[in-house]
Amino acid sequence: MSELTRNPFDPLMQVQKDAYRCGKCMLCKWIDHNEMTDSEFMAICPSGARFRYEAYYASGRQEIARGLLEGTLDYTDGLQHVLFTCTECGGCQAVCADAGNKNPLKTIVALRERAFRDMIATPPGYETLRKSLQNYENPWQQPRSRRDAWMRRMRLSDPRREKVEALYFVGCTAAYDPKLQEVARITAEILTRAGVSFGVLGRDELCCGSTLLRIGDWETYEEMAQRNRELLNSLDVGRIITSCSGCNSVLREEYPEIGGLSAEVAHSLEIVDELIQAGKIKLKKQVKKEVTYHDPCHLGRYSGVYDAPRRILEAIPGLEFVEMPRNRQNAFCCGAGGGVRTAYPEFSNWVAAERVREAASTGSTMLVTACPFCEQNLGGIKKPKVEVVDILKLVRQSMG
DSSP, X not given: OOOOOOOSSXXXXXXXXXXXXXXXXXXXXXXXXXXXXXXXXXXXXXXXXXXXXXXXXXXXXXXXXXXXHHTOOOOOXXXXXXXXXXXXXXXXXXXXXXXXXXXXXXXHHHHHHHHHHTTOOOOTTHHHHHHHHHHHSSTTOOOGGGTTGGGTTOOOBOTTTSOOSEEEEOOHHHHHOTTTHHHHHHHHHHHHHTTOOEEOOGGGOOOOOHHHHHHTXXXXXXXXXXXXXXXXXXXXXXXXXXXXXXXXHIIIIIGGGGTOOXXXXXXXXXXXXXXXXXXXXXXXXXXXXXXXXXXXXXXXXXXXXXXXXXXXXXXXXXXXXOOOSSOGGGOOOOSOTTTHHHHOHHHHXXXXXXXXXHHHTTTOSEEEESOHHHHHHHTTOOSSOOXXXXXXXXXXXXXX
């Protein structure tokens, strides 16, 4: 998803081939037809499923791209709503890449970049979001001095002062959200107990820029990403370990477009899976729970990490794991991505409620995931009652 070449004058010029090749087969509306197991959970596109109008599907957005390229379409409030209610989950891409050898997600990214380039009015909350990232290096309007609050009283190495093999890149959400700081602490604790040589940057860690990229502000994203890239490449580490699936996909899949990183990027679940296979993490205590797993879009469809979390769940004694009807590349989004949670919270909550409803349909009482944004958004849904937790919490529980 990072091979989008850029035209400094018009991003849409780079995707016009796909825009004009779209035959409106409508396959981008549904999960892979060969893998349908439940007629109730067939939709793959969150905005299309919610607003039920052609413009909100990938095929409609290809039509919009053609209209803007030809000058027959103007920006309106309605068009803005269509462009920015997409969570950029990549569901349409997963279907269309196989069925039609096209990349509708590229067109959606280009449409947003074009909108920012043309300086149309941005959706609610975006200007505050951008200013927070520019002024505080995080989307949460929190001071840099609080970025290391999660690690206080933990004796963790600084890779600029000590030789370590890996950097643990925490990410803004796990660092700042009090409810999710436990994810960062648990990750660091598990890595320490398994004997992994790693360090953290603490309050000097920079935002990866993912949010800016997803909302279409390419110029500010590139500036922030280049600064982060220079910092990360100055460290003598062989691996960068992430907790956030958004950070993971940007560092891993998008940074090569601006020069790349010298270290390998891996999600914490990939590392933990390796450590379990190597016998360095021993799961002894039974965890008697019925769980289902939510594939984060940026960990699954963007980065291709599907097997590691499932192997981890299957390795935990006492755990009963059940798949949701929509899983792996057919997974339904949590609703938090693409800036949607900021601009259109009601729609974001609707998507999350649909996913939690699907989780409840499996009979599971616990929905596990591996992304702070997913945990944040899914965890806000109270009905039906399904507990949302990070998968590493269960790993630590089983480690004892």
